[in-house]
Every structure is written in structure tokens, then in C-alpha cells.
Amino acid sequence: MVTATDPAPTLESGLLPLDPRVRLLWWVEAALAAMLFTAVAGVVDAFAPLPVPRGALTLMVAAVGAALAGAVPAIRYSRWRYALREQDLWLRRGVAWVTISVIPYRRLQFVDTRQGPLERLFGLSQLVVHTAALGTSGHLPGLDTATAENLRERLAEVEPDVAAV
Amino acid sequence: MSPPSEPPSRASRPSPDQAAPFEASISLPPPPPQPHSAAEQMGGRLHPAALVMWPLERALPLLALAIFGVLSWIIIGVFLIFSGAASTLRYLRFSWRIEGGALVIDQGVLNRQRRVIPFDRIQSVELVRKLRHRALGVVEARVETVGGDSTEGRLEALGVEQARALRSVLLRERDLRHGVSAAAGQPEPPAPVLASMSPGRLLIAGMTGGRVGVAAVLVGIAEQVFGQRLLTALERLPGVLGVRGIILAALAILVVVFLLSVVATTVAYWDFTVTRERDALRIRRGLLQQRSDTLPLRRVQAVRVEQNLIRRAFGLAAVRADVAGRAGGNDEGGTTVLLPLAPWTEAVTLAQAVLDREGLAGAPLAPMPLRARRRRLVRAVAFVAVAAAAVGFSLGWTEAALAGVALSIPAIGGALESYRALGHCEVDGVMVARAGLLVRRTTFVPVERVQTLALARSPFQRLAGLATLELQIARSLGGADPTLIDIDAALGGSLLESLAQRVAPPRRQPSPAGSG
Numbered sequence: 181m182v183t184a185t186d187p188a189p190t191l192e193s194g195l196l197p198l199d200p201r202v203r204l205l206w207w208v209e210a211a212l213a214a215m216l217f218t219a220v221a222g223v224v225d226a227f228a229p230l231p232v233p234r235g236a237l238t239l240m241v242a243a244v245g246a247a248l249a250g251a252v253p254a255i256r257y258s259r260w261r262y263a264l265r266e267q268d269l270w271l272r273r274g275v276a277w278v279t280i281s282v283i284p285y286r287r288l289q290f291v292d293t294r295q296g297p298l299e300r301l302f303g304l305s306q307l308v309v310h311t312a313a314l315g316t317s318g319h320l321p322g323l324d325t326a327t328a329e330n331l332r333e334r335l336a337e338v339e340p341d342v343a344a345v
Numbered sequence: 346m347s348p349p350s351e352p353p354s355r356a357s358r359p360s361p362d363q364a365a366p367f368e369a370s371i372s373l374p375p376p377p378p379q380p381h382s383a384a385e386q387m388g389g390r391l392h393p394a395a396l397v398m399w400p401l402e403r404a405l406p407l408l409a410l411a412i413f414g415v416l417s418w419i420i421i422g423v424f425l426i427f428s429g430a431a432s433t434l435r436y437l438r439f440s441w442r443i444e445g446g447a448l449v450i451d452q453g454v455l456n457r458q459r460r461v462i463p464f465d466r467i468q469s470v471e472l473v474r475k476l477r478h479r480a481l482g483v484v485e486a487r488v489e490t491v492g493g494d495s496t497e498g499r500l501e502a503l504g505v506e507q508a509r510a511l512r513s514v515l516l517r518e519r520d521l522r523h524g525v526s527a528a529a530g531q532p533e534p535p536a537p538v539l540a541s542m543s544p545g546r547l548l549i550a551g552m553t554g555g556r557v558g559v560a561a562v563l564v565g566i567a568e569q570v571f572g573q574r575l576l577t578a579l580e581r582l583p584g585v586l587g588v589r590g591i592i593l594a595a596l597a598i599l600v601v602v603f604l605l606s607v608v609a610t611t612v613a614y615w616d617f618t619v620t621r622e623r624d625a626l627r628i629r630r631g632l633l634q635q636r637s638d639t640l641p642l643r644r645v646q647a648v649r650v651e652q653n654l655i656r657r658a659f660g661l662a663a664v665r666a667d668v669a670g671r672a673g674g675n676d677e678g679g680t681t682v683l684l685p686l687a688p689w690t691e692a693v694t695l696a697q698a699v700l701d702r703e704g705l706a707g708a709p710l711a712p713m714p715l716r717a718r719r720r721r722l723v724r725a726v727a728f729v730a731v732a733a734a735a736v737g738f739s740l741g742w743t744e745a746a747l748a749g750v751a752l753s754i755p756a757i758g759g760a761l762e763s764y765r766a767l768g769h770c771e772v773d774g775v776m777v778a779r780a781g782l783l784v785r786r787t788t789f790v791p792v793e794r795v796q797t798l799a800l801a802r803s804p805f806q807r808l809a810g811l812a813t814l815e816l817q818i819a820r821s822l823g824g825a826d827p828t829l830i831d832i833d834a835a836l837g838g839s840l841l842e843s844l845a846q847r848v849a850p851p852r853r854q855p856s857p858a859g860s861g
Contacts, residue, residue, distance in 0.1 A: 268845050279801040282841060286849035287796050312669065312819035313796035313826075 195261040195272075201302045202322025206253035208298065214245030262320055264331075269309065271318055283318045285338040287311045293328045307331055387511060388442025388449075394481035395502040399432035400425055402477065441500055446522075448488060448498055448515060462488060462498050465522035470512040474635040484508040488515065516639070520623070536627065540664075540684045540695050542617035550614070550663075550686035551607030553655045614685045619695070626699065628683070640681060644669050646818040647790035647827055648683070648696040657785055662692040666699065669819040696789050702773040705789060710768030710779055716809045717767060717831035721760035729753045769829045776816060776844075778827045788827040794818055795848040800841045802834065812837040816844070 221241035225234060255275050263270040269283040292308040299305060305328035307320040323331070404425055410416040431454075439452045447463045471487040478485055486508050488498030503511065542550070615632035626640045647667040656662060664684040684695055693706045729752045737745030763782040770777050776795075779787040799815040806812055814829040814837045829837065 267849070274801075276804050277801060278807070279799055280838075280841065282798045282845040284797070284845060284849040311796045311817075313817035314820050318797070 198260045198322035203257040210249035214249040218242045291332045291335045392483045392502040394483045400428040403428045464518040467519045469639045472637045536620040536622045540619040551610035646794045650692045650787045652785045664692045667820040704772045708772045713767040713831045718764040725756035725760040790827045
């Protein structure tokens with residue numbers, strides 16, 4: 181049984197990146213969103229009387245959307261790191277605002293894995309850990325499904341110490 | 346008109362046959378060593394006053410209609426007779442007792458329900474005296490269990506002495522089951538009073554309190570309701586009233602707001618007393634509706650001492666607690682008021698007593714780096730520049746210069762003051778964080794109460810080498826996590842690491858599986 185106190189040779193050390201497939205997933209999602217916005221802009225262009233040449237709005241939205249959809253997932257992926265340390269889960273995320281979270285294993289109440297339809301296509305899962313802290317569950321996207329399941333099992337075995345709740 | 350039958354909860358066990366033994370199906374811990382014969386004898390019906398209280402409760406809204414001539418008195422009479430009959434049935438079917446290590450409540454005319462609340466599930470016992478209870482000389486007892494959002498055990502009318510005895514029995518038995526070292530058998534020492542409010546202090550609390558903000562809300566509502574007409578009326582006012590009239594009207598509004606605030610504070614916090622009883626705080630308060638709440642100390646996650654601008658000028662402060670789970674009916678924005686108003690040192694002394702720590706009163710707070718002040722000044726100047734530019738484009742550049750000068754004074758003053766509010770330190774295992782311009786908030790959170798930690802950096806904070814350290818606690822909705830704003834990034838990082846090691850230290854001895 182894995183406990184928080186074990187040196188736990190199976191726990192990886194060092195900062196791990198997410199599965200590279202998640203970057204592809206984010207690109208697909210961002211591209212879909214950009215296309216949606218472009219389509220809306222196209223409708224507005226076609227039917228609303230704008231003081232700019234026809235098609236300018238659509239072009240602009242498409243350009244900005246393409247730039248964001250290309251850059252943001254890449255930055256987000258390169259920023260994401262996680263580490264399963266001896267006593268806690270360590271997460272770093274964020275594009276403009278960068279947040280490092282530390283979630284002690286012994287504060288865990290329960291651990292979920294989640295998988296949306298697109299994620300299933302890519303063979304990815306999210307790991308969501310819940311503590312007694314309000315609305316601050318740790319969220320680890322872009323794990324290989326088998327890795328996520330394995331992690332959930334191991335984290336669920338840690339003896340909790342949820343005091344006074 | 347049938348009495349409301351509550352849906353069965355986890356603790357309930359409906360039983361068609363009242364005589365059926367039910368202890369066998371409930372796994373209970375072994376009974377406490379010493380017999381609590383007094384406890385086992387408690388029980389019975391509600392106070393007969395319920396027979397009067399229930400029909401009146403139901404009839405009151407109708408009574409108002411009758412007075413205004415909408416309903417005839419005959420209908421009221423018939424209603425009262427039926428309601429009285431229903432109440433009598435309900436009264437006769439309602440009984441409670443203490444049996445087999447649990448509070449047992451039987452009720453229901455058509456749908457009979459037996460609810461069994463084992464002592465060790467009890468979280469708090471609250472005695473409530475609403476106006477109707479006081480008129481009839483009775484008390485309502487509410488027994489809350491862990492989890493669930495409704496009151497699990499409700500005895501709507503008990504004699505005052507009986508209710509007090511019931512509460513002390515339930516709480517003592519609960520503590521026994523939880524292995525709390527209760528001084529069983531010994532007479533309880535008088536509970537020490539930690540804090541209280543004199544009428545004079547209530548007056549000051551009302552005059553300086555946040556309830557003055559109610560006025561702003563009222564104006565906002567009026568604007569929503571009357572819209573453009575209100576604005577037009579306001580524009581015409583100078584012509585109608587004259588300058589002196591406007592000043593008088595403003596003064597009158599101010600006086601009314603102050604009076605409302607004083608009355609509201611007095612009604613809510615009359616006779617406010619906090620006493621400590623072993624491992625809980627007992628908070629008593631209220632003028633029309635007397636409340637007595639029990640707050641187990643282990644549920645207190647953090648204590649905050651808050652000062653708005655006016656109170657800070659007079660060295661006064663209010664004390665609140667962040668509480669895990671339901672805040673026991675004493676909610677105000679997800680926190681429990683521990684003391685509506687007190688001088689600063691008294692407020693911090695209460696925080697110390699509640700957290701059971703030393704040295705919080707004189708704790709020297711370390712300031713944040715001067716880069717935090719520069720950030721605030723830059724922000725203030727940017728704000729003034731944007732505002733002045735807006736004025737310049739719409740009105741003219743002379744006005745823009747005037748607006749810039751006029752705005753820069755409060756903006757820069759606010760920036761400096763907001764920096765001065767920042768501070769942090771650790772005393773006796775308690776993290777202290779202070780921040781806030783309009784309401785200066787000093788938060789005390791014991792390290793072992795921290796659940797998770799986060800170090801966040803905005804783009805501007807990264808430029809300045811600063812960060813915000815969040816100490817995330819098990820609080821209720823509406824509160825806020827203790828936060829060290831604009832701490833030096835390197836210091837924040839090392840605090841993040843050292844605190845993470847300490848918030849949930851590994852147990853020294855491996856505990857047997859299945860415990861906890």
C-alpha cells in the first residue's frame with residue numbers, strides 16, 4: 181500500500197510535462213472555437229450594415245482567432261508541469277497568470293478521472309482531486325488514460341487527514 | 346392542513362410499529378461506563394404551548410387579510426377550528442425521548458416517522474426563541490448533524506429548563522462518544538465569558554458599521570425601479586428645494602440611514618455574549634429573536650479582525666470566524682460573527698483565545714517589498730491618466746488637467762494606504778496576513794488548518810518579482826481564503842514549500858487500517 185510517508189520508488193521525481201497529445205487536443209478545440217467565432221462574424225458581416233468594407237470583420241476575426249488558436253495552446257502546454265512529490269501533488273499552469281498549486285496527499289477527499297468525447301478520441305483523461313478547500317480542486321488535464329487511472333488508484337489509497345470538517 | 350412530514354434522512358428509520366425494538370439494527374458504540382439515569386429518563390411530548398402556537402402560526406397571514414376586510418371572520422373561525430384539531434392530532438402523535446444512545450423523535454399523523462439521531466452524529470444543538478416562543482414562554486431546540494442542509498431534529502416547543510437540560514445532555518453524550526475528556530460527574534465550572542457587547546458599544550457598532558452601506562443599496566434599488574424618472578426628478582431638485590433644501594434633505598437621509606443601522610445592529614446583536622464551554626463557543630445574541638449558537642472550536646478554520654475606515658480611525662475592530670460547514674445560523678457572508686465591535690487589542694485577544702495561541706496581539710508584521718508600493722503607484726497614475734484623457738476628449742483639456750489633479754490626490758493616497766495595509770508574519774504556528782484599503786482585514790490561520798496552497802503571479806507581478814500566496818482553507822461560500830498579496834516571489838516560493846511540508850505532516854506511527 182502506498183502511503184504519504186513512503187519514499188515511494190514508483191513516484192516519479194522531477195517536473196513532468198503533460199502528454200504531448202493534449203497539445204493537439206487543445207489545438208483542435210481552439211480551432212473549433214475560432215471557426216465558430218469566424219462563422220458568427222461572417223453572419224454579422226453578411227446581414228448587418230457595418231461602416232467597414234464587407235468581409236473585413238470576418239477576415240479580422242479569422243486572423244486573430246488563428247493566431248490565438250495557434251499560440252495559446254502551445255504556450256499553455258509548455259507551461260504545464262506537474263510533479264508527484266513525496267507528500268504532495270505539485271502543479272504549475274497558466275498562460276498570462278501563472279499559478280503553482282501544492283496539494284498535500286493527506287488533504288485529498290476523493291479523486292476523479294474524467295474524459296470528454298474529444299479526449300476519448302485522443303486516449304486522454306483528466307485527473308481531478310478534491311480537498312475540503314472550497315472550489316480549489318486540483319485539475320490535471322492531458323494524462324494518458326491508463327496513467328490517469330493508475331494515479332487515481334494510488335492517490336485514493338493515501339490515508340486522509342481531513343481534520344475538522 | 347396536514348402537518349408537514351419531513352422526508353426521511355439518513356438518520357431516520359420509519360417504523361410502522363412503535364413497539365418494535367430498533368436498537369438491534371443499529372450498531373452503536375458500547376454505552377458510556379457511568380449510567381446517565383437522568384439522561385435516559387428525558388423525553389415526552391412537546392410543551393402544551395404548541396397547541397396554541399401552531400394554529401396561530403398558520404392563521405396569522407389570514408388574520409391580516411381579515412383585518413383588511415378581504416376574508417370574512419367566519420372563514421378565519423372555521424380555519425382556526427380545523428387548524429386547532431390538526432394541531433392537537435399532531436401534538437398527540439409527537440413524542441421524543443433519549444434512548445439507546447440516541448435522540449428518538451416519533452411524529453406524523455398519516456405518515457408516521459421515527460427519526461433516530463445517534464449522539465455521536467450530533468454536530469450542534471441550538472436553542473431558538475422567536476417572538477412567538479417568548480410570548481408563550483417556550484424554546485425551540487434544533488439538533489444539527491454533520492452534513493445535510495436542513496435541521497435534522499426539531500423540537501418546536503420545550504420548556505426553558507427542559508430545553509437547557511436536553512442540550513447539556515446531548516452535548517455531553519456527544520463529547521463522550523467522541524472521546525473528548527469531559528469532566529463527567531463534576532459540576533461544570535461557570536463558563537468564562539470571552540466577549541460581550543454593552544448597549545453603548547452596540548450604538549457605536551451601528552453608527553460605524555457596514556450597514557451604512559444599506560443606504561447605497563436602497564438608492565440603487567430606487568434607481569432600478571424608477572429609472573429615468575428618478576434622475577429627472579433629481580435634476581429638478583435644485584429648482585424645487587434650493588441649495589439649503591438639498592443639504593437638509595441629504596442630512597435627513599443620513600440620519601435615517603444611521604438610525605436604521607443602529608436599530609438593525611441592536612436587534613441582531615442585543616445582549617451579545619461569547620462564552621467558552623470546553624471545546625465549543627456559545628454565542629448568545631438577539632433582541633426579538635434570542636439565539637444561542639454552539640460553535641465547536643475544531644470547526645473554526647481562521648479568525649479575521651476587520652476594520653473599516655471609520656473604525657480604524659477610532660482603533661475599533663470586528664471579529665469573524667471562517668467556519669467549515671454550516672455556520673450555525675449566525676451567517677454573514679459565510680462567516681460567523683464572534684464580536685461585532687471592540688477595541689483592537691480586545692479583538693485580537695479574542696482571536697488568540699479562540700485559536701488557543703499566544704503572542705498574536707503584539708505580532709510584528711513584516712511589510713511587503715517596496716516594489717509592491719511602486720506597483721500600486723503606477724496603477725494609480727495609469728488610472729488618473731486614462732480618466733483625464735477621457736475627460737480631455739469629451740470636455741476639453743483644461744477640464745482634463747483639473748480632473749487629473751483632483752483624482753490624483755485620492756488615487757495616490759489610496760495606493761500608499763493600500764501598500765501600508767499589507768503585512769504578514771507567523772506567530773506560534775499561526776499565519777497572519779493583513780490587507781485591504783476600505784476594510785483592513787487581518788487574518789489569523791493556524792498552519793494545520795490550511796488545506797492546499799497556491800502561488801499565483803500575474804504578468805505585472807512577474808515583472809516586479811512579486812507573487813500572491815493563497816492559503817486555501819475549508820471555508821464556507823462567501824468567505825475568502827487568507828492571502829499574502831504581493832509577497833516577494835522568492836520568499837513566497839520558499840513559504841509555499843515550507844508550509845506544504847507542515848500543513849499535513851505525516852503521522853509518526855502508522856495507524857491501523859480502517860481508522861479515521
